[in-house]
Amino acid sequence: MPNDKKSQKIVDIIQNAARKHSLFVLAYGTGCGAIEIPPTMTSRYDAERFGIRGMATPRQADVLLVTGYLATKTLKRVIRAYEQMQDPKYVIGFGSCTINGGMYWDSYNTIKLLDKYIPVDVYINGCMPRPEAVIEGFIELQGLIKDGKANGATKYKENIDWYRANQKKVIKNWNMPDYNW
Amino acid sequence: MTEDKHIKEQKIVDQLSGTFQNLTGKVKRERRVEVSVEKKLIPSVLSYVKDQLTFTHMSHMSCVDWLEDEHFELVYILWSPELKVQLLVKTLINRENPVIENVDMIWGQLNTYQREIREMYGIQFTGLEGREEFVLEDWDEMPPMRRDFDTAEYIKDVFFERPGRDGAKDVREVIATRSGEEIPELAKKYSRD
Numbered sequence: 001m002p003n004d005k006k007s008q009k010i011v012d013i014i015q016n017a018a019r020k021h022s023l024f025v026l027a028y029g030t031g032c033g034a035i036e037i038p039p040t041m042t043s044r045y046d047a048e049r050f051g052i053r054g055m056a057t058p059r060q061a062d063v064l065l066v067t068g069y070l071a072t073k074t075l076k077r078v079i080r081a082y083e084q085m086q087d088p089k090y091v092i093g094f095g096s097c098t099i100n101g102g103m104y105w106d107s108y109n110t111i112k113l114l115d116k117y118i119p120v121d122v123y124i125n126g127c128m129p130r131p132e133a134v135i136e137g138f139i140e141l142q143g144l145i146k147d148g149k150a151n152g153a154t155k156y157k158e159n160i161d162w163y164r165a166n167q168k169k170v171i172k173n174w175n176m177p178d179y180n181w
Numbered sequence: 182m183t184e185d186k187h188i189k190e191q192k193i194v195d196q197l198s199g200t201f202q203n204l205t206g207k208v209k210r211e212r213r214v215e216v217s218v219e220k221k222l223i224p225s226v227l228s229y230v231k232d233q234l235t236f237t238h239m240s241h242m243s244c245v246d247w248l249e250d251e252h253f254e255l256v257y258i259l260w261s262p263e264l265k266v267q268l269l270v271k272t273l274i275n276r277e278n279p280v281i282e283n284v285d286m287i288w289g290q291l292n293t294y295q296r297e298i299r300e301m302y303g304i305q306f307t308g309l310e311g312r313e314e315f316v317l318e319d320w321d322e323m324p325p326m327r328r329d330f331d332t333a334e335y336i337k338d339v340f341f342e343r344p345g346r347d348g349a350k351d352v353r354e355v356i357a358t359r360s361g362e363e364i365p366e367l368a369k370k371y372s373r374d
């Protein structure tokens with residue numbers, strides 16, 4: 001195959017269209033939002049008809065769904081899970097806690113803005129968002145993937161120093177391995 | 182009146198104040214008794230009520246921070262399945278040097294409660310085993326449940342905050358102007374700057 005820009009573009013379009021319909025969501029629930037995921041995935045709302053399904057391990061998943069508030073302790077695990085995930089990877093911030101801290105806005109132990117620690121592609125607002133809203137958010141993400149705009153992972157790699165500085169400000173004892181994606 | 186209505190509750194108070202010195206007890210209401218003791222009496226009072234007065238169930242243990250009076254108050258909440266009475270054993274400890282005897286040999290679950298109180302209020306239990314870290318991770322500030330810990334100041338330093346919309350209005354003021362009312366003095370401190 002000739003390695004020029006035009007053919008690469010065609011490959012990208014095909015790749016993105018294929019990726020969009022096979023989103024493996026890491027089964028990792030934080031906060032209270034995880035309770036909305038079982039009805040979303042099962043027969044009532046059936047997210048699988050959009051190509052969205054659960055996956056047990058971060059290395060085999062595409063989407064990290066951060067379902068609610070993150071204590072600084074949980075943030076450490078979320079960062080670790082996110083860095084283990086392989087490209088392409090996307091993050092969905094779920095519920096108002098990831099947007100502005102939600103009802104934990106004055107807590108000494110929960111982060112208020114998820115976007116400062118890991119790159120968020122799509123936010124779903126609400127407390128809690130209903131399964132319809134969750135599916136709406138996933139469709140939004142699929143649209144971004146199709147247009148090639150869901151580039152949170154690239155942003156993370158480019159600005160890793162800025163993200164690391166923010167993360168280390170909250171996580172004082174940084175004893176995590178470095179993943180060479 | 183109280184004596185007639187709450188016979189079994191009054192009996193517990195009488196029995197305890199007859200056994201221990203400097204013990205003040207009162208019947209709060211039906212099925213609820215409250216006693217206050219010195220902190221050095223806590224192990225003996227707890228084992229006495231467990232063995233002699235059938236308060237076998239340890240429901241909860243909590244801590245109150247009386248910042249103005251400069252002491253902590255520990256509350257052991259016990260339940261007697263036989264008498265159907267809830268007993269609150271209270272003790273005051275110095276806020277400057279909060280140390281008290283560990284009592285987890287009486288009820289094993291006290292180990293968990295005491296470790297939580299140690300982390301959240303900084304109260305030391307002599308002889309308490311278990312990891313120093315309980316729920317919090319890498320916490321090096323003042324214990325967060327103490328009332329002189331300024332949470333608002335802390336989150337300003339450590340976390341990012343969303344600035345909010347430009348031209349966001351204060352809900353109280355909008356409603357007050359619309360209905361022609363005045364905001365009471367006590368609610369003004371919650372208004373936007």
